[in-house]
Amino acid sequence: MGAVRCAVVGVGQTHHTSCRADVSIAGLVREAADRALADAGMTMDDIDAVVIGKAPDMLEGVMMPELWLAEALAAAGKPVFRVHTAGSVGGSTAIVAAQHVMSGVHKRVLAVAFEKQSDGNAMWALSVPVPFSMPVHAGAGGYFAPHVRAYIRRSEAPGYIGAMVAVKDRTNACANPYAHLHEPDWTLEAAMESPMLWDPIRFVETCPSSDGAAALVIAAEDVADALPGPKAWIRATSMRSEPTMFAGRNQVSPQAGKDCSAELWRKAGITDPLREVDVAEIYVPFSWFEPMWLENLGFAERNEGWRLVEDGVTDLRGGSLPINPSGGVLSSNPIGASGMIRFGEAAMQVMGNAGDHQVDGARTAVGHAYGGGSQFFAMWVVGAEKP
Amino acid sequence: MSNEAEDVLRIRTPIGVDYAWSAGRRSSAYLNGLLEGRLIGKRCPSCTRVYFPPRNGNCPMCGVLLVDDDVEVGPNGTVTTFCVVNVPFLGQKITPPYVAATILLDGADIGMQHLLQEVDAADVRMGMRVEPVWAPREDWGPTMENITHFRPSGEPDVDFTDYAGQL
Numbered sequence: 303m304g305a306v307r308c309a310v311v312g313v314g315q316t317h318h319t320s321c322r323a324d325v326s327i328a329g330l331v332r333e334a335a336d337r338a339l340a341d342a343g344m345t346m347d348d349i350d351a352v353v354i355g356k357a358p359d360m361l362e363g364v365m366m367p368e369l370w371l372a373e374a375l376a377a378a379g380k381p382v383f384r385v386h387t388a389g390s391v392g393g394s395t396a397i398v399a400a401q402h403v404m405s406g407v408h409k410r411v412l413a414v415a416f417e418k419q420s421d422g423n424a425m426w427a428l429s430v431p432v433p434f435s436m437p438v439h440a441g442a443g444g445y446f447a448p449h450v451r452a453y454i455r456r457s458e459a460p461g462y463i464g465a466m467v468a469v470k471d472r473t474n475a476c477a478n479p480y481a482h483l484h485e486p487d488w489t490l491e492a493a494m495e496s497p498m499l500w501d502p503i504r505f506v507e508t509c510p511s512s513d514g515a516a517a518l519v520i521a522a523e524d525v526a527d528a529l530p531g532p533k534a535w536i537r538a539t540s541m542r543s544e545p546t547m548f549a550g551r552n553q554v555s556p557q558a559g560k561d562c563s564a565e566l567w568r569k570a571g572i573t574d575p576l577r578e579v580d581v582a583e584i585y586v587p588f589s590w591f592e593p594m595w596l597e598n599l600g601f602a603e604r605n606e607g608w609r610l611v612e613d614g615v616t617d618l619r620g621g622s623l624p625i626n627p628s629g630g631v632l633s634s635n636p637i638g639a640s641g642m643i644r645f646g647e648a649a650m651q652v653m654g655n656a657g658d659h660q661v662d663g664a665r666t667a668v669g670h671a672y673g674g675g676s677q678f679f680a681m682w683v684v685g686a687e688k689p
Numbered sequence: 690m691s692n693e694a695e696d697v698l699r700i701r702t703p704i705g706v707d708y709a710w711s712a713g714r715r716s717s718a719y720l721n722g723l724l725e726g727r728l729i730g731k732r733c734p735s736c737t738r739v740y741f742p743p744r745n746g747n748c749p750m751c752g753v754l755l756v757d758d759d760v761e762v763g764p765n766g767t768v769t770t771f772c773v774v775n776v777p778f779l780g781q782k783i784t785p786p787y788v789a790a791t792i793l794l795d796g797a798d799i800g801m802q803h804l805l806q807e808v809d810a811a812d813v814r815m816g817m818r819v820e821p822v823w824a825p826r827e828d829w830g831p832t833m834e835n836i837t838h839f840r841p842s843g844e845p846d847v848d849f850t851d852y853a854g855q856l
Contacts (some may be wrong), residue, residue: 323698363704425778433710434719434742434832436803437782438789440774448791452856455770476704501810502775545749549738549798552780554856581821 305404309526309533310649310684311391311518314344318482318533318634321420322513327367328374332414334639338412338517341655343529349519350408351381355395355415356638357388357673360427362418368417370410375414387543389585391415392516392641393671393680396499397539399520402551404536404550410523417517417636418681422512431587440500442587443508445675447500449594449599450590454502459593459608463504465493466611467589468632474618475601475629482512482634494503507589507632514636516643523688533666538569546675553676559598566668567600579683581624581651581661582668583644587631592616596603596625599670599681618659627651627659633636641671645682713753715743720831726823728763729756730797742833763794766816768817769855773810780839784851792839800855801837803833807823807840816852820843 316322322330331354339345352375354368364370368384381384387394392415399413424441431437439445454505456459469488475481496506526533528555542562563575572578584599586592593607601623602610610616616625627631628647631640648669650656656664665686672679710786712720715731718741720730731740732755732847740748743755774783782834788805790813805813807822820842829835 350837363702380698423779429780434712434716434744434833436836438774438787438802438804440772440776440781440785440789441778443776444772444774446787448770448789449856451772451815454852456856497775497805498773501775503772531839547799548749549736549740550854551799552856601759648841652774 304685306406307458307523307535307688308403308520309523309535310518311521311526311531311533312338313646313649313655314338315480315516315643315646316514317480318512318514318636319515320511323420324417327362327364327416327418328371329422330418330513332412333386334372334413334416334515334517335414338519342519343531344410344519346376349380349410349412351402351411352384352613353383353385353395353399353402353411353413354376355385355391357391357417358427361424361637362422385389387678387680388673389637389653390641390671390673390680391679392639392643393645393669394541394641394678396518396642396645397610397680397682400536400539403520403522406588409525411520412517413520413568413642414517415639415642418513419511419636419639432678432679436515443500443503444587447503449553449590449676450519451502453590453594456554457605457608460612462490462494463593463608463611464507465504465591466640467494467592468587468619471586471626471630471632472506472587474627474659475633478628480634481629482514483629503588503590509587509631509635512634512636514634514639516639516646518642518646518649522563530536530558532653532655535688537683537685537689538566539682540566540569542679544677546677554594555604555645556557556676559679560674562681563599566681566683575599576623578666579623579668580666581648582670583630583647584668584670585626585631585641585644586626586673587635589632592625595670597676617642618661624661627656627661641680644671645669648682649684652684690842700787715746715757718721718759719743722759723833724829726826726829726835727761728794730760732758732760739796739800740799741794741797746767760796762796763821765818765820765842765844766792766794766815767852768805768815768819769793769800769852770815771805771813786810790819790839792819793852803836804838805840806838814846816846816849818842818846
């Protein structure tokens, strides 16, 4: 027996912002869940199981928040699962929820993910000194900046590519009412003057700290068929991981990411991703990761990803493969939710629900997330047509 | 009752704890080496690569126990890549700006992060050769902080192709 066909039938998210002091974590998550259920034309009573994801608990200092959230999500008496894959967790959570439906165990599954960065201090939590090494760590930016430098060196990309991506994503975010940052006035010249936080990563090339949540309702084919609204059919999913540190590791383009995308394209029956995919929401917390992931995903050859940026291929208007029309992680980063926002935005595109950042005629979309030290990968392909 | 302007929306609740860390035999050899001013790595019997520090006891890729025999690495090494940290944050141990460099010690097959000083940040290069600067011996403990920082050794730079496989 093959997997049960399933679709995203509801997408919800909060208005991402630096501080939602007006709600608890539970209130934040409930807000996204209610929006996804409303989008699906369902209520909590219709849901069979709930899958919750967030990045490490130390970010807010609340251990196992899923216990508390199960109550807030009216999930008493239902199966509740927690997923942990660091920054990729929003994507992994969506995939775990989809697998509950594909397996035939459940018909309607709610996936939720969140981060309330203002309740804690992620920079501190990601820089806690470890006992066997020198405490030079400086958050995610400090971790990734040396790998960005390595990419720039090996690809011989012009130094302005990171700034180009930043201006694109910040501009795209202005068409997305849910985005945290709405900064319409960036120019390439201004971006190049932005101060270096973790040289070679500039301030404008860095994601914000956000409070936010996202939710998806995933339903089996028979349930989805009976619903009147648009659906995003899940054509393929893939997850991979690898150790954070090992000798000879390719830290610019990790093997786990290459394997993950190769499996994704094979499962979806896609042989030429650059031509066959209409739009992609990929996890770019630092702008240089756009060209890096374009290569890792197989949209471009090694050391050639930056050319797609320079040629405008990834632009929302006029590009043949718009990347992050929502403004991406670079414009909203509720860490645990960020992967699910990518997956949900991909679904919104093929459902035709992306509003002012809709890519015209989008039929096939990719959601992508990565986490940890570029060691967890989660991806899906969604389509307007039933696979 | 309090009026709306005085409603309590948030409170600050600090938490903290000191943990013990059981290093395991191979990492203990590394920590004991630091007490003597030696840099101790361990070799994988399968892929023959030398891990410094031998953090897992196992080779992360081959999944087998590292050989117990010590492999002394360094003390000099090569900067494979680096960043300049300009951003201050809560709990930071080193005052910015500073250069956090990935250093491949001679004889090791994996880089480690350390502080690079006694050089202007603008003059730091990928491929630069560096040497450790040790703290006074009476201050040593079982920690990598026995080396206060690395500095340029004056040796010629290493060619990019010779360390590109480390990126």
